[in-house]
Amino acid sequence: MNNTLATTDAVSASGATAKIRPFYWSVRRELWENRSLYVAPLIVAAVIVFGFMCTTVGLPERRRAVLLLNDPAQQRTAIEMPYDIAAMMIMFTAFIVGVFYCLDALYGERRDRSILFWKSLPVSDLTTVLSKITIPLVILPVISFAIILVTQFAIFLITSVVLVLHGVSPATTLAHTNLFQNSLILAYALVAVSLWHAPTYSWMLFVSSWVKRAAFLWAILPVIAIAFFEKIGFGTQYFYSMIRYRFASWASEAFALRLGPKGTPVLDSLSQLTPGRYLTTPGLWLGLLFAVACLAVAVRFRRSRGPV
Amino acid sequence: MTCIEAHGLRKVYQTTPALDGIDLRIEEGRILGLIGPNGAGKTTALNAILGLTPYEGQLKVLGREPWTAREELMREVCFIADVAVLPRWMRVADMLDYMAGVHPRFDRAKSVNFLAGTTIKRSSKVRELSKGMVAQLHLALVMAIDAKLLILDEPTLGLDILYRKQFYDSLLNDYFDATRTIVVTTHQVEEIQDVITDLMFIDQGRIVLESTMENFELRYVEAMVNPEALDAARALKPIHERPVFGRSVFLFENVDRNEIAALGETRRPSIADVFVAVMSKQSEAKR
Numbered sequence: 001m002n003n004t005l006a007t008t009d010a011v012s013a014s015g016a017t018a019k020i021r022p023f024y025w026s027v028r029r030e031l032w033e034n035r036s037l038y039v040a041p042l043i044v045a046a047v048i049v050f051g052f053m054c055t056t057v058g059l060p061e062r063r064r065a066v067l068l069l070n071d072p073a074q075q076r077t078a079i080e081m082p083y084d085i086a087a088m089m090i091m092f093t094a095f096i097v098g099v100f101y102c103l104d105a106l107y108g109e110r111r112d113r114s115i116l117f118w119k120s121l122p123v124s125d126l127t128t129v130l131s132k133i134t135i136p137l138v139i140l141p142v143i144s145f146a147i148i149l150v151t152q153f154a155i156f157l158i159t160s161v162v163l164v165l166h167g168v169s170p171a172t173t174l175a176h177t178n179l180f181q182n183s184l185i186l187a188y189a190l191v192a193v194s195l196w197h198a199p200t201y202s203w204m205l206f207v208s209s210w211v212k213r214a215a216f217l218w219a220i221l222p223v224i225a226i227a228f229f230e231k232i233g234f235g236t237q238y239f240y241s242m243i244r245y246r247f248a249s250w251a252s253e254a255f256a257l258r259l260g261p262k263g264t265p266v267l268d269s270l271s272q273l274t275p276g277r278y279l280t281t282p283g284l285w286l287g288l289l290f291a292v293a294c295l296a297v298a299v300r301f302r303r304s305r306g307p308v
Numbered sequence: 309m310t311c312i313e314a315h316g317l318r319k320v321y322q323t324t325p326a327l328d329g330i331d332l333r334i335e336e337g338r339i340l341g342l343i344g345p346n347g348a349g350k351t352t353a354l355n356a357i358l359g360l361t362p363y364e365g366q367l368k369v370l371g372r373e374p375w376t377a378r379e380e381l382m383r384e385v386c387f388i389a390d391v392a393v394l395p396r397w398m399r400v401a402d403m404l405d406y407m408a409g410v411h412p413r414f415d416r417a418k419s420v421n422f423l424a425g426t427t428i429k430r431s432s433k434v435r436e437l438s439k440g441m442v443a444q445l446h447l448a449l450v451m452a453i454d455a456k457l458l459i460l461d462e463p464t465l466g467l468d469i470l471y472r473k474q475f476y477d478s479l480l481n482d483y484f485d486a487t488r489t490i491v492v493t494t495h496q497v498e499e500i501q502d503v504i505t506d507l508m509f510i511d512q513g514r515i516v517l518e519s520t521m522e523n524f525e526l527r528y529v530e531a532m533v534n535p536e537a538l539d540a541a542r543a544l545k546p547i548h549e550r551p552v553f554g555r556s557v558f559l560f561e562n563v564d565r566n567e568i569a570a571l572g573e574t575r576r577p578s579i580a581d582v583f584v585a586v587m588s589k590q591s592e593a594k595r
Binding site for chain 1: 355358360361362378379380381382383385386387388389393394395396397398399402405406407408409410411412
């Protein structure tokens with residue numbers, strides 16, 4: 001009798017553990033709670049597509065003018081412009097969404113006291129914090145990638161229809177650009193920028209695990225204060241340069257950008273991707289080290305802090 | 309088997325001790341009522357047991373140290389803080405999915421079954437439910453967990469009397485058995501008098517009274533004393549005296565029941581009355 005009971009117990013226990021996936025469900029629950037993670041980029045994408053439709057009025061004429069240019073690089077830049085703008089705007093939106101997500105992730109649950117419910121379940125603080133940082137580092141780039149591709153495809157379709165209606169061949173788009181190659185560049189850029197900003201997101205997550213109110217101010221003001229006091233106290237700007245490097249320099253580390261005729265950086269070849277250099281940039285690894293430190297402290301705070 | 313065991317449990321916030329060296333031992337299969345005034349240290353004690361706060365001293369819950377092993381402990385411990393802690397944005401159906409996905413001892417079918425007895429819709433979000441329905445939902449989730457220890461911190465706060473009654477009825481009839489242990493704190497002392505098996509009064513971080521309910525009823529007796537017997541009653545050193553409708557009600561501790569019966573009508577005292585008596589004696593002693 002005891003034996004059978006023990007066996008069935010063991011069987012049901014192992015059957016139960018098989019479908020227990022705390023990390024997976026923690027990530028899903030973040031997506032349930034924060035619908036803005038995909039709604040905001042979708043809205044921006046819709047606005048971009050709508051805005052692009054409004055500019056199609058002169059498109060056939062512009063395309064004819066572009067086709068008359070002699071420099072293929074210029075032709076390519078001109079045709080790709082709406083695609084690049086769409087990609088950059090959606091990536092920027094994802095960054096903003098990610099920052100605000102992180103600022104609220106460990107603060108909101110304390111403010112609405114739901115932390116008491118989450119902590120009544122067998123999910124460790126480490127799993128919780130890792131599932132939250134996964135959102136900006138993995139989920140948002142994946143969402144952005146999908147939305148950017150769909151948006152660019154919509155732009156391509158609209159362009160093609162308009163051109164056909166005005167007697168211009170839509171094949172001119174494909175002849176002068178390489179959309180497949182661009183999506184590879186995009187994927188690389190998304191990975192590079194999310195690793196580059198891992199310390200930014202982790203800092204926000206740390207602030208959100210620590211503050212009792214005004215998470216946004218606590219995340220920003222110390223940074224400004226340090227830069228300010230360094231400037232008036234020592235007359236130097238090391239801290240400011242460090243922050244500026246973080247926000248301005250990921251592209252120049254991840255890509256061998258060259259300047260185009262108008263002085264704007266041009267990125268049109270896979271050979272401009274420099275993952276080797278990027279992965280050996282000290283700034284990347286120092287940033288990741290800082291990110292790990294922030295997350296470790298966030299786990300400790302998650303463990304000891306209660307509702308605010 | 310011992311469910312909770314503490315020796316010299318202390319917790320100090322800045323300089324004020326919230327728990328001032330508590331020793332306790334709660335056996336499996338008991339329902340303990342933890343009663344105390346605001347700020348007595350009840351919630352701190354529960355937080356220590358749940359691994360939500362660090363502490364000094366020794367504490368073992370189901371053989372584990374809560375602060376270092378919260379995650380493992382929560383497989384066997386359930387916890388309802390008060391009705392306001394369920395995430396308000398979550399749908400009932402998502403909540404069932406989530407629980408089934410993270411909790412190895414959660415029985416989804418059981419939970420659905422409990423919910424079928426309520427008017428809660430699976431598509432509703434928590435914020436759309438009334439306070440009473442949120443309590444029902446939380447109970448339906450918790451009762452579907454095959455846990456060994458259930459901690460209730462003011463579980464019926466803000467609920468109307470129907471939900472409160474129903475809450476304890478479901479808990480006793482559908483959940484509690486000899487292998488489970490329940491610890492409950494509440495200010496609604498009267499509604500747990502017939503639910504709990506053990507009683508603990510705590511004040512200023514110390515245990516001031518600890519008893520099984522059987523001993524409690526043997527130890528304390530209340531008498532409605534006729535005016536002519538007042539002096540005789542006072543001679544027996546009652547621990548509390550209060551006027552009720554022109555007569556006096558005396559509370560006695562450890563006295564001969566026959567002697568008391570001679571003074572007037574005797575009855576079982578409520579926990580609330582004993583609580584008031586013990587607490588006012590405490591504050592007198594301090595003065």
